[in-house]
Amino acid sequence: MSLTSNKAVNAWVDEMAAITKPDQVVWIDGSEEQLALLRKQSLDSGEILKLNQEKLPGCYLHRTALNDVARVEHRTFICSRKEEDAGPTNNWMDPQEMYAKLKLLYSGCMKGRTMYVIPFSMTVPESPFAKFGIELTDSIYVVLNMAIMTRIGTRVLKCLDSSADPADFTKGLHAKAGIEEENRYIVQFPEDNAIWSINSGYGGNVLLGKKCFALRIASYLGRNEGWMAEHMLILGIENPQGEVRYLAAAFPSACGKTNLAMLIPPEVYAKKGYKVWCVGDDIAWLRVGPDGRLWAVNPEAGFFGVAPGTNMKSNPNALKSTQANTIFTNVVHNLDDNTVWWEGLDKNPPKNALNWKGEKWDSADGSKGAHPNSRFTAPASQCPCISSEFEAPQGVPISALVFGGRRPKTVPLVYQSRDWQHGVFVASIMGSEVTAAAQGLAAGVRRDPMAMLPFCGYHMGDYFRHWLDMGKKIANPPKIFNVNWFRVDDSGDFIWPGYGDNMRVLEWIMKRCFNEADARETPIGYLPKPEDINVEGLDISKETLEALLTVDKDLWREEAAGIKAYYAEKFGSYKFGDRLPKELYDELATLEKNLG
Numbered sequence: 001m002s003l004t005s006n007k008a009v010n011a012w013v014d015e016m017a018a019i020t021k022p023d024q025v026v027w028i029d030g031s032e033e034q035l036a037l038l039r040k041q042s043l044d045s046g047e048i049l050k051l052n053q054e055k056l057p058g059c060y061l062h063r064t065a066l067n068d069v070a071r072v073e074h075r076t077f078i079c080s081r082k083e084e085d086a087g088p089t090n091n092w093m094d095p096q097e098m099y100a101k102l103k104l105l106y107s108g109c110m111k112g113r114t115m116y117v118i119p120f121s122m123t124v125p126e127s128p129f130a131k132f133g134i135e136l137t138d139s140i141y142v143v144l145n146m147a148i149m150t151r152i153g154t155r156v157l158k159c160l161d162s163s164a165d166p167a168d169f170t171k172g173l174h175a176k177a178g179i180e181e182e183n184r185y186i187v188q189f190p191e192d193n194a195i196w197s198i199n200s201g202y203g204g205n206v207l208l209g210k211k212c213f214a215l216r217i218a219s220y221l222g223r224n225e226g227w228m229a230e231h232m233l234i235l236g237i238e239n240p241q242g243e244v245r246y247l248a249a250a251f252p253s254a255c256g257k258t259n260l261a262m263l264i265p266p267e268v269y270a271k272k273g274y275k276v277w278c279v280g281d282d283i284a285w286l287r288v289g290p291d292g293r294l295w296a297v298n299p300e301a302g303f304f305g306v307a308p309g310t311n312m313k314s315n316p317n318a319l320k321s322t323q324a325n326t327i328f329t330n331v332v333h334n335l336d337d338n339t340v341w342w343e344g345l346d347k348n349p350p351k352n353a354l355n356w357k358g359e360k361w362d363s364a365d366g367s368k369g370a371h372p373n374s375r376f377t378a379p380a381s382q383c384p385c386i387s388s389e390f391e392a393p394q395g396v397p398i399s400a401l402v403f404g405g406r407r408p409k410t411v412p413l414v415y416q417s418r419d420w421q422h423g424v425f426v427a428s429i430m431g432s433e434v435t436a437a438a439q440g441l442a443a444g445v446r447r448d449p450m451a452m453l454p455f456c457g458y459h460m461g462d463y464f465r466h467w468l469d470m471g472k473k474i475a476n477p478p479k480i481f482n483v484n485w486f487r488v489d490d491s492g493d494f495i496w497p498g499y500g501d502n503m504r505v506l507e508w509i510m511k512r513c514f515n516e517a518d519a520r521e522t523p524i525g526y527l528p529k530p531e532d533i534n535v536e537g538l539d540i541s542k543e544t545l546e547a548l549l550t551v552d553k554d555l556w557r558e559e560a561a562g563i564k565a566y567y568a569e570k571f572g573s574y575k576f577g578d579r580l581p582k583e584l585y586d587e588l589a590t591l592e593k594n595l596g
């Protein structure tokens with residue numbers, strides 16, 4: 001039975017049920033009783049497994065289909081009415097054609113199944129910045145994940161019904177269907193505020209509040225409404241005086257956002273009283289505040305984090321967040337004590353275990369036990385360093401925006417842009433080695449502007465324009481930086497220790513924002529001098545630090561040539577054309593001139 005008298009909601013749910021023909025429709029009210037019942041049904045069907053409830057209370061294990069382990073960029077579409085509005089970086093199809101095609105796939109696909117109606121809110125529903133949606137799904141796994149990742153249930157419907165326009169909600173339709181790769185579609189219809197996803201059961205493809213809504217659709221809404229939706233973590237650094245300064249940072253998928261968002265400062269910092277507080281680890285919505293600063297909220301309620309590599313040394317806060325009420329996906333099942341394991345958790349892979357595929361597994365055969373993109377879904381409230389401002393309706397004021405990717409060479413440890421426009425240029429030329437977070441990508445470095453390549457819901461050239469325009473609206477804009485934790489030496493080993501020691505770089509960044517640190521000017525922007533980075537308590541030679549802070553002009557000339565090709569000639573098989581703002585060409589010309 002419907003939980004609302006909202007006519008627009010009910011009419012749409014009926015319409016979708018008429019297409020998908022579920023045996024029954026169940027509305028999710030958000031109560032613990034209902035979630036407990038769903039967990040039981042999911043256990044009974046084998047969709048999830050109950051883990052050791054003494055060691056991991058409230059924790060479950062799920063395995064996806066073998067062909068369904070990550071996002072699928074080649075099957076993701078932005079179906080704006082005009083092809084040119086989707087732009088060169090998105091797949092496009094005419095919306096009417098796409099609806100017709102998908103309706104055939106959805107037709108009767110929920111026969112014999114239950115359709116769950118999940119009312120969800122991004123950010124706390126009472127916040128003026130909240131956006132509401134309904135996800136329809138035939139997967140209990142999706143319901144249980146959405147319950148962790150977003151705010152769901154009756155509370156959300158109440159807020160939608162009393163909002164300015166109760167018909168203004170995101171319409172998300174998800175069906176597992178047959179999990180067929182060749183019929184998998186993740187489709188955004190920006191003008192309709194609608195998302196249709198079919199033939200997948202994997203996180204980013206099916207938790208429609210996350211990438212599909214909070215980035216693809218929200219970036220489109222943000223452009224129209226004058227705000228920004230970004231693939232960014234948000235953190236606060238508390239200094240010994242007790243003052244907290246915030247930054248937001250965009251790194252591509254599996255490039256260190258969760259790790260940085262929860263970092264534990266090195267001992268020398270901790271002793272002085274520095275602390276880091278996590279506001280968000282994946283998505284930030286940014287608005288200009290009444291005080292002329294940029295303010296950020298985390299629209300999510302949980303973490304959908306990469307498991308491999310997470311351990312008590314690299315990210316204890318993430319690990320502690322997952323010790324209760326967490327759903328693990330595609331990790332190793334330790335049969336001895338009914339717990340979980342993944343590569344990099346510790347040096348003792350379980351002997352009596354199943355790999356992510358559910359096969360008997362022994363690490364001695366050299367194979368990986370957990371999928372490289374295996375994940376945990378954990379409530380953010382369980383994070384030991386969660387910020388007191390995590391649910392603050394107005395968000396937190398941002399002093400610095402940081403961009404970065406996996407760049408084995410060329411890009412130094414950190415540099416600061418000269419101003420907002422130069423910062424937009426720096427963000428637009430970001431590149432990174434691809435990771436396991438998406439299926440079917442060729443290995444190597446690719447351009448991933450603002451870490452938004454897979455997530456921008458409109459023309460990337462217009463997105464750059466929006467960034468430039470936003471700069472003009474912010475009286476006190478954040479300073480813009482670029483970092484690279486991933487420089488390697490000749491034997492391919494990382495030069496910079498990373499993780500907690502990234503605090504040393506963050507300190508310089510924050511001090512630059514408040515005119516408390518020095519820098520030198522280089523062809524690419526401001527860099528710290530080696531002595532500006534605090535290396536107290538760190539085993540690193542002066543030569544290594546100098547190397548990390550070097551701008552190699554030859555490599556950067558190659559880089560500039562690469563940027564030119566990317567801007568002017570091609571992006572995949574398309575061109576930015578005249579929608580690439582002239583200001584960015586000007587910045588490129590300045591870079592070329594500076595390099596001589």
Ligand code: GTP
Pocket residue numbers: 251252253254255256257258259260281282304305306308309310314437485486494497498499502
């Ligand atoms: P998404 O959730 O996919 O958006 O990814 P994310 O950006 O949150 O990535 P995450 O923090 O989970 O990092 C993924 C990988 O990067 C893990 O294998 C980490 O071990 C590795 N990593 C994170 N920080 C560092 C660092 O400072 N140095 C090095 N060398 N590796 C890092």
Ligand code: SPV
Pocket residue numbers: 070071202203204205210211252253254282304437438
């Ligand atoms: C990413 O790939 O950037 C993620 C995981 O954060 S997913 O939700 O699958 O997109």
Ligand code: MN
Pocket residue numbers: 231252253254282
């Ligand atoms: Mn992400």
